[in-house]
Amino acid sequence: xxxxxEQAPSLPRLGQAAPSFEAVTTHGxxxxxxYKGSWLILFSHPADFTPVCTTEFIAFAEIYxxxxxxxxxxxxxxxxxxxxxxxxxxxxxxxxxxxxxxxIIADLNKEVSTAYGMVHPGQSKTETVRCVFIIDDKQVxxxxxxxxxxxxxxxxxxxxxxxxxxxxDANGVATPANWRPGDKVVVPPPNTxxxxxxxxxxxxxxxxxxxxxxxx
Amino acid sequence: xxCISPDGKPTVSGGKMLVALxxxxxxxxxxxxxxxxxxxxxxxxxxELEQAGLTDAKGDKYExxxxxxxxxxxx
Numbered sequence: 001x002x003x004x005x006e007q008a009p010s011l012p013r014l015g016q017a018a019p020s021f022e023a024v025t026t027h028g029x030x031x032x033x034x035y036k037g038s039w040l041i042l043f044s045h046p047a048d049f050t051p052v053c054t055t056e057f058i059a060f061a062e063i064y065x066x067x068x069x070x071x072x073x074x075x076x077x078x079x080x081x082x083x084x085x086x087x088x089x090x091x092x093x094x095x096x097x098x099x100x101x102x103x104i105i106a107d108l109n110k111e112v113s114t115a116y117g118m119v120h121p122g123q124s125k126t127e128t129v130r131c132v133f134i135i136d137d138k139q140v141x142x143x144x145x146x147x148x149x150x151x152x153x154x155x156x157x158x159x160x161x162x163x164x165x166x167x168x169d170a171n172g173v174a175t176p177a178n179w180r181p182g183d184k185v186v187v188p189p190p191n192t193x194x195x196x197x198x199x200x201x202x203x204x205x206x207x208x209x210x211x212x213x214x215x216x
Numbered sequence: 217x218x219c220i221s222p223d224g225k226p227t228v229s230g231g232k233m234l235v236a237l238x239x240x241x242x243x244x245x246x247x248x249x250x251x252x253x254x255x256x257x258x259x260x261x262x263x264e265l266e267q268a269g270l271t272d273a274k275g276d277k278y279e280x281x282x283x284x285x286x287x288x289x290x291x
Contacts, residue, residue, distance in 0.1 A: 028219070031260070037245075073254065
């Protein structure tokens, strides 16, 4: 008898075009293309009316104004229905006075969650784990974060990543560990001996030729 | 439908887009600016308005159809 092997779906990777989609959401039918020119955080949660997800949605709603200042939109997703999403968002507003201002995909057929690798059977065979896809204004995947079902996401880190990516893009630099806006940035390392020698004369704050920082 | 209610009437966001289009042919970005709606909502809404026969697309610009103009004038 021929053995049938389950094929693992190929997952999106950093630097690749984000998988396109057309999905029913709480704000109508949306396509990935609708977000062209804006940055997008596409994030999944396991289920509506669950405690950790509720704290996360409140937290996402709270950072939404800061994200908008940076040209970033938010789009949630779970495998619940639109009716469930609407009821949950209304309940969150009623109980906590926090309005959920961004759309939520009702991925009942798991088309989007499969394309983005959001279901991890080791965690749950039916629910999506806590994924974050940061997609830039050219619809390229720039960051992927996966959190387990038990651990709520850190909004400061998500904002920090957006600031770091946009700073890197605007200035052709990298950002060091624990970087925050206003901190010194890392100058890309030289890739020839001549450039390495010149680098040390350029007035940067250098530990050595391969690690130089500068103020923007 | 986010822009057109099941009874065929425009929603608040649909109405804002129709009113913005009264100024003449506009791009999605121009409608977003005039209506205060995010661009992604406008792009999605324009598909619905076109499907409902209320707007026509000409390249990157959108304009009210005669039916859309009549509706926009009543808002």
